[in-house]
Amino acid sequence: MAKGIEIREAHFPGRAPVDTYGNGGFRFADMSHRGSILCLPSGIYGWEMDTSKPLSVDNFQRVLDEAGDIEVLLVGTGTELRRLPSELKHALKVRGISSDPMSTGAAVRTFNIMLAESRAVAAALIAV
Numbered sequence: 001m002a003k004g005i006e007i008r009e010a011h012f013p014g015r016a017p018v019d020t021y022g023n024g025g026f027r028f029a030d031m032s033h034r035g036s037i038l039c040l041p042s043g044i045y046g047w048e049m050d051t052s053k054p055l056s057v058d059n060f061q062r063v064l065d066e067a068g069d070i071e072v073l074l075v076g077t078g079t080e081l082r083r084l085p086s087e088l089k090h091a092l093k094v095r096g097i098s099s100d101p102m103s104t105g106a107a108v109r110t111f112n113i114m115l116a117e118s119r120a121v122a123a124a125l126i127a128v
Contacts, residue, residue, distance in 0.1 A: 011044070015041065016029040021125070022128060024127050024128075033046060035047070035048075038063065039111060041122065050078075051080070054085070056085065067095035071119065072098050072100065073124065074123040076106070084101050
């Protein structure tokens with residue numbers, strides 16, 4: 001017997017390029033997601049992040065947990081460029097991750113290119 005709608009954590013278990021972005025979400029792997037996403041080696045995850053929230057170590061914990069498989073983290077900060085706080089840059093650097101903040105559109109395009117080159121890239125993308 002059906003239990004009704006079951007809400008689970010948004011997760012795509014694989015690496016995929018981002019096909020489109022905008023209108024508050026992203027399309028990838030023939031699916032769509034409303035809201036921000038983390039594109040990590042273990043898959044694509046829904047991310048409770050928007051431009052009103054701080055770019056803090058706590059908000060990037062999932063990225064730090066997978067640091068061994070990431071060389072470059074692209075941070076799509078929305079339509080406006082936001083600097084990464086020194087605490088976050090340091091936490092990434094000590095784990096061997098180079099970080100680069102940019103607009104979400106630029107981060108999507110760069111991520112897709114680096115993914116196609118089989119680079120150890122991850123992206124934290126704030127929805128626009």
